[in-house]
Amino acid sequence: GEDVEQSLFLSVREGDSSVINCTYTDSSSTYLYWYKQEPGAGLQLLTYIFSNMDMKQDQRLTVLLNKKDKHLSLRIADTQTGDSAIYFCAESLYGQNFVFGPGTRLSVLP
């Protein structure tokens, strides 16, 4: 079946860039997403990218997609303490059958 993998932990210093990586197995995925979950809260959609795109930028967020390698990354520029959270990578087929990765816990150190 489909599988999405992420590294579980990442620590960065405030002001540095964070890069969270994700790999997936389903080559038919059409959309790939990044969600943010703060403690005790639901998931907040940060951004998503269509599978025929290589890159998408939205303010401090840059998503890179390497479809050949099935690799997705999320770069957060100028990381702030408020960015500390769990980040989930997910894939879907035209908005259906979402599959989530295990989440990467980002810790931002002062």
Added chain:
Amino acid sequence: GAVVSQHPSRVICKSGTSVKIECRSLDFQATTMFWYRQFPKQSLMLMATSNEGSKATYEQGVEKDKFLINHASLTLSTLTVTSAHPEDSSFYICSARDPAGVRNTEAFFGQGTRLTVV
């Protein structure tokens, strides 16, 4: 737009009782809603997919008689945990899609419900 409200955010119940969790789409019609369970420090596990006006589709290993799902309207789905036991304690999250809307490839999540069974 595209707000999903989940209620309650926290609930503590006694073992053997039933608990109902509501998931509402506030500004769009959600023909499809999803229920997830999240264990501590783990990802979301899809429990079931509910479609308005029809029976929910449960994932393998999820007891449909224990986790009752009702999607009676285009804006409301409910999950009832029946005869709850301490092992049912978890974080439950719903999400909703608006297949007819312009954001039809996105899933919008509720705030989650922390269930503690004592």
